[in-house]
Amino acid sequence: MSAARVGVVTFPGTLDDQDAARAVRHAGGEAVPLWHADTDLKGVDALFLPGGFSYGDYLRCGAISRFAPLMGEVVRAAGAGLPVLGTCNGFQILCEAHLLPGALVRNGGLHYVCRDQRLRIESTDTPWTSGYTAGQEVVIPIKHGEGRYVAAPDTIDALEAGGQVVVRYLGNPNGSLNDIAGIRNEAGNVVGLMPHPEHAVEDLTGGPGTDGLGFFTSILKKLVNA
Amino acid sequence: MARVIVDVMLKPEILDPQGQAIARALPRLGFSGVSAVRQGKRFEVEIDGPADEAALADVRNMAETLLANTVIEDFTVRVEG
């Protein structure tokens, strides 16, 4: 059986692509590099949009990247149910592309924040979090200057009511509404979060522990079983 | 050649911590009488042709899709002058 293939997208200014690919391999999958200017998803089984500062984040995080040729394919594939995970800048791009509701704006404290963050996994109802238990507390690094999740009140209500909040901060680092660290779309296949699970997959490197590995093992298990 | 200005501000209901931080700092710097500050963005777009209706429609489109995120921001477009 060949390993499940997870596409890792690189935009100009993407930074965590090598880390994301390493995490995919670490969990037993094959990481397939995808280039923003291409229009071919190379038949991957799932997609990872890593963090970084695409286009320098100059205008607004993710604002320019969402127009990349590849994003047209991403939107189409996500609509067809392909599992997609965006972390940090990837989350911002998914919001800008309207694959996820709401937006991410400047941290309340106005500083970039890099720290090992306590989180609670709220929903295991996604292909990326099925390996966790609901309510499980984990520590995964965050590192961002614009990670405050905001959305209209009815959007927030709908997210809460629909169980679409996937990860919540324990100790809000940036002023996100309802302590939201990550959400999913209604269908559940598209997930975005500010924390960086790819920086918590090995004891040797990154944040303390390996609490982030579950995102990668969840998706690979699902793909293998599919 | 003309210059079109696009102003982008957070919607009033979205918290603006930058504006708030400035408003809080003002009294300390000896400025009184300011009740609120909001911080937004200003773009100066130089267009090749004249700023006619077609060009402005183009810039409006650009503002709508790129320069502003209408989920959280409002924008206005005007010709400088």
Next chain:
Amino acid sequence: MARVIVDVMLKPEILDPQGQAIARALPRLGFSGVSAVRQGKRFEVEIDGPADEAALADVRNMAETLLANTVIEDFTVRVEG
């Protein structure tokens, strides 16, 4: 109650990486006819009293010391209207 607008832009001779990144991306996004983009900041300052000369002088002072970094930025102050 009045609203005073402070526009802050990088001085023309200073590199504006933000504006350049936008300008470079525009053609790829299907927008043609734009020769340059510059990105700056816009502040909306709500003052308690009327926007008379004294108040404007105050805001100008505020812009000079806090809102703009005059080493690299220019600013303009005007009453909204």
Next chain:
Amino acid sequence: MIDSVSRAEQTPGERLPYVELGMKDEEYQRVRDILGRRPTSSELAIYSVMWSEHCSYKSSKVHLRQFGTKAPKSEALLVGMGENAGVVDIGDGWAATFKIESHNHPSYVEPHQGAATGVGGIVRDIMSMGARPVAVMDALRFGAADAPDTRRVLPGVVEGISSYGNCLGLPNIGGELAFDPCYIGNPLVNALCVGLLRKDQIKLATAPGPGNKVVLFGALTGPDGIGGASVLASATFEDGSETKRPSVQVGDPFMEKLLIECCLELFQADVVVGIQDLGAAGVSCATTELAANGTGGMDVQLDLVPLRDPTLRPEEILMSESQERMMAVVTPADIPAFLEICAKWDIPATVIGEVTDTKRLVMTWHGETIVDLPPGTAANEGPVYERPFHEPEGQSALNADDPARLARPDDLRATLLRLLGSPNLASKEWVTGQYDRYVRGNTVLAQPADAGVLRVSEVMPGATETNRGIALATDGNGRYARLDPYAGAQLALAESYRNVAVTGARPLAVTNCLNFGSPEDPEVMWQFAEAVRGLADACKALGVPVTGGNVSFYNQTGAAPIHPTPVVGVLGVLEDVRRRVPSGFTGLGERVVLLGETADEFGGSQWAQVDHDHLGGLPPAVNLEAERALATVLVEAATRGLLTGSHDLSDGGLAIAIAEACLANDVGCVVTLPGDDAFTDLFSESASRALVTVVPESFHAFAELCSVHEVPCSTLGVTGGSSLVVEGVLDIPLPELRQTHESPLPALFG
């Protein structure tokens, strides 16, 4: 009007504003002698920047030579001083290149951009060696923490480093933050970058092969940092377009990130013959150095340089310090492939010239020759000064003012808390929390740690899996160096070396940034000469060569120079990075062991500063043999897995080291002091010491190792509990300790 070579020949008497450009009469005369005529204004632009202190090292050169003449033999050294950065063999076919550089003055004028472009510049130095930059560090010094100007400068500097480094995707794995009134008006912003490459892929700044093309790529050239050149452009030659020329450069980290990826792809495609970054002195420096180090000649069509501002004059183009630019030498056959890779990364690239064998650097401007000079005379044969120096007046009085006269405290608990909560010793989390320390996924140790540690795991052709790691630390102590610059420089090296060794890494090589006042002041020059001599001697004694560095002079406000501040960076290697040792207490019931000898040494100490605002006497004694033995023990013990924690002792002495070790993972300890004077035991800053933890089963083996290497070793106590307890002296609950340690910087800077 363009000042061409033929015009220069026709108007021999025309006076050029060389004085305004900082050139001395005799320097200008030398240029005339070299050229056999008066220089053109463009030639003068080139010579004036290339012969500036910054580019030519004219005041420091005669001293810096010692780093070469006294260099210890090192098989690890692949590229030594003189290139953009030194390169060190770290095993398994891997090499590391690293360098530290200052951006002090720009950071005072515009803290954010000054610091940001400081990071950008050093990263390009590392790229130009053919390496992938893999991490940055920053060593910062400011005036008093509560001084108003520090509140302006520090947050801006940190934000600049944070925004530039984070956006580039380079983890920040360490640095320093120190406050002292001497840096008011003259902060020190020293940035370090380290890169990795395969040993056989080193690139050099050289332009061999006549017919090869010269390509300028990266950002467009604008009027950045050319205040001086404008004097030249407008003083002699009437010119209508008098646009403003800013002296502040603005960085574009996004462009730099693209440049990094673009360069790596160019290296992989093997389409680069020689490469040079454009730093200070921009095109002048890149063209003269590339030409001088290659076949010897180059023709450049200066009007082909793509401009951000079309009004720039040739003199200004030559001196522009626009950031994010590189220059490469490429064979004609490889040009299409080169340009295609640049296009993929949206990087403007332009062929502006060609390598020749004429031994001349010739530049034209719309067909007219404006530069025709032997490039070596600008690049390598600048003026060299033997500046006079003598011991500062009052130096011996300063040394005689021994801290022994200072009243010593009774309440050591309060003293510990006072020191731990002083800005110099308080937690740096307010700063480090703004830096991405995880990006690239290879960060093994970063703050709080004695040295940053990275796993060597880069995807590169020829690379195989390895468990290798590198460790890096920077240290400097202006107070020690003020008391004795010779010893101060050695102590800086010793501390940095020790910080690398405590992680388990074997120290390999050194970089340094020498921050001093004006070299024209004989007292400053003495400090400089002593510091260089001390550092060179210590490098020899410790067996670690200097691979490169940077000199920053004129750090003074008015007539008052800063403390002499040599900042020393040490690179070490871990054969198996999984054996790295963290700096804090981790387990319970482990033995807390002090290595080294403690004497009553308070000259330049933190205690003397915090409690008495005193600087006098002599710094702690230097014992490089002890330092070397200590490092040997630490590295071997780590390699054999005997240590669970290892932290060096430095500022604030044992008390601060224990407190930091407790706070790392919230593990307390109960210790008994070994000596008969608790104050000295706790706060003395004797060098060559470390605090380690050892599980009881390993203790015997460890003690034996210490005795073989004659490293004094005394068990102080055990880890555990929720307080820092020094029996009979103090007992501080960890929450109180943490509050004291963590609150000062946020309270000061928001």
